[in-house]
Amino acid sequence: VFANVPAAPADPLFSLIAAYKxxxxxxxxxxxxxxxxxxxxxxxxxxxxxxxxxxxxxxxxLDHEYLPIAGLSSFTSAAARLIFGDDSPALAQxxxxxxxxxxxxxxxxxxxxxxxxxxxxxxxQKVYLSNPTWGNHVQIFENxxxxxxxxxxxxxxxxxxxxxxxxxxxxxxxxxxxxxxHACAHNPTGVDxxxxxxxxxxxxxxxxxxxxxFDCAYQGFASGSLDEDAWAxxxxxxxxxxxxxAQSFSKNLGLYNERVGCYHFVSPPLADADVPAGDLCDVxxxxxxxxxxxxxxxxxxxxxxxxxxxxxxxxxPALFAEWKQNLETMAGRIILMRKLLVEKLxxxxxxxxxxxxxxxxxxxxxxxxxxxxxxxxxxxAHIYMTKNGRISMAGLNSRNVExxxxxxxxxxxx
Ligand code: LMR
Numbered sequence: 001v002f003a004n005v006p007a008a009p010a011d012p013l014f015s016l017i018a019a020y021k022x023x024x025x026x027x028x029x030x031x032x033x034x035x036x037x038x039x040x041x042x043x044x045x046x047x048x049x050x051x052x053x054x055x056x057x058x059x060x061x062l063d064h065e066y067l068p069i070a071g072l073s074s075f076t077s078a079a080a081r082l083i084f085g086d087d088s089p090a091l092a093q094x095x096x097x098x099x100x101x102x103x104x105x106x107x108x109x110x111x112x113x114x115x116x117x118x119x120x121x122x123x124x125q126k127v128y129l130s131n132p133t134w135g136n137h138v139q140i141f142e143n144x145x146x147x148x149x150x151x152x153x154x155x156x157x158x159x160x161x162x163x164x165x166x167x168x169x170x171x172x173x174x175x176x177x178x179x180x181x182h183a184c185a186h187n188p189t190g191v192d193x194x195x196x197x198x199x200x201x202x203x204x205x206x207x208x209x210x211x212x213x214f215d216c217a218y219q220g221f222a223s224g225s226l227d228e229d230a231w232a233x234x235x236x237x238x239x240x241x242x243x244x245x246a247q248s249f250s251k252n253l254g255l256y257n258e259r260v261g262c263y264h265f266v267s268p269p270l271a272d273a274d275v276p277a278g279d280l281c282d283v284x285x286x287x288x289x290x291x292x293x294x295x296x297x298x299x300x301x302x303x304x305x306x307x308x309x310x311x312x313x314x315x316x317p318a319l320f321a322e323w324k325q326n327l328e329t330m331a332g333r334i335i336l337m338r339k340l341l342v343e344k345l346x347x348x349x350x351x352x353x354x355x356x357x358x359x360x361x362x363x364x365x366x367x368x369x370x371x372x373x374x375x376x377x378x379x380x381a382h383i384y385m386t387k388n389g390r391i392s393m394a395g396l397n398s399r400n401v402e403x404x405x406x407x408x409x410x411x412x413x414x
Contacts (some may be wrong), residue, residue, distance in 0.1 A: 016386065027400070028383070029383045031384060031396065034363040036363075037397070039333065041397055041400070046253060047326060052309045052312040055312055056305075056312070066301050070288065070292055071307060072307040079249075080096050083183075083230050085227065089237065090267075093269065095270060097267075097280065097284045099292070102259040103250050104247070111265075115213075118290065122176075125175075125177045127146050127179075127213070128177055130180070131153050133182075135386075153186075159191075159360075167201070171204060175210070177210050180214075181201075183218075184218055184219065185364075189360065190366055191360055192222065198235055199235065202235060206241065213243070214233055214243065214244070216233065216247045220252040220331065221330065222362045248261045253306075255309060258306030260310050334394055337396040337397070340398070347405075348406065350405070363392055364393065366388070367385075367408075368389055369385075374388075
């Protein structure tokens with residue numbers, strides 16, 4: 001019956017990891033997947049995560065019973081406070097539904113599934129993704145039958161934001177279109193709107209009745225500050241949007257393979273008289289019940305370990321403070337690598353203006369290297385990055401940055 005199933009292409013990012021691992025060259029450099037590395041090019045278990053892990057292991061009452069369908073509530077409510085802020089009007093009005101998810105991808109999928117079942121799209125309204133965007137976005141939405149299209153985002157000439165293209169797309173989209181917005185540290189470009197630009201984006205989206213669907217995978221990574229990186233989301237909430245957020249803890253807690261995340265849905269503001277005494281307002285209760293059906297049918301209930309770590313770190317004031325320091329360590333090393341790379345390229349007199357490397361933020365830099373140059377770097381220098389010229393800044397360190405700069409210098413000259 002399945003004899004004619006066509007072969008699908010391998011995932012570009014995961015096949016890149018496999019190619020890097022198979023490479024036996026001693027100076028090989030991995031700038032592929034967005035995962036933090038130390039200056040020794042090693043994965044980093046955050047010290048605060050080690051402490052939380054010890055607390056879990058020492059707990060004599062720990063068992064392996066099922067979590068509730070919506071996940072560990074002490075974790076999901078702390079995750080909501082983290083992204084919305086303690087003083088969030090949406091939290092105060094009890095109109096935020098939070099459901100634990102299989103990290104960012106699972107949260108995006110839960111949201112996409114919910115939209116495919118309940119979002120009215122009388123004109124076949126589409127899901128707009130930034131051009132370019134994270135490679136997985138298209139298939140997550142298309143897999144549940146939601147058509148996708150792109151909005152302009154990156155301006156190759158300036159290596160910055162194509163703000164005019166972006167705002168024109170917002171103005172020209174059908175009312176009710178869904179816009180996927182990267183909350184901070186845009187993947188793959190590292191280019192984020194300024195506060196003023198976010199304000200303008202929110203104004204047009206409100207006027208055109210567009211639905212904001214945030215993807216937040218890097219809170220704490222862009223600026224090193226959890227609050228600053230949540231600025232855009234909080235601004236939209238303050239403006240009274242109905243919106244949703246896929247939140248990942250893979251990067252900021254370094255819990256990549258534990259799949260820790262949340263899907264949050266924010267309903268529109270309520271009149272004071274309608275704010276409930278109980279847990280959630282009426283519409284949020286109904287939405288939560290439907291999200292629970294989706295969750296139950298797909299994963300039954302979420303895994304516990306990563307959520308327990310998140311619960312401890314987010315809810316213990318001393319550990320929370322330590323986590324902020326761990327985040328500063330990661331964000332700070334990445335920022336330092338940006339500076340060092342630009343310095344090295346300047347020293348070498350490498351053709352081109354490389355100032356975008358220090359202007360861009362978060363885990364990635366969109367270097368502007370062409371696919372041909374990327375392939376040469378892989379073949380000649382054993383340097384691995386995605387074909388679009390994105391580098392994971394965390395893959396650079398004080399020992400390989402010069403090697404990388406020299407290799408780049410060579411390929412851009414020829
Ligand atoms: C990346 O873009 O490198 C990360 O978000 C990892 C992934 O799952 O693609």
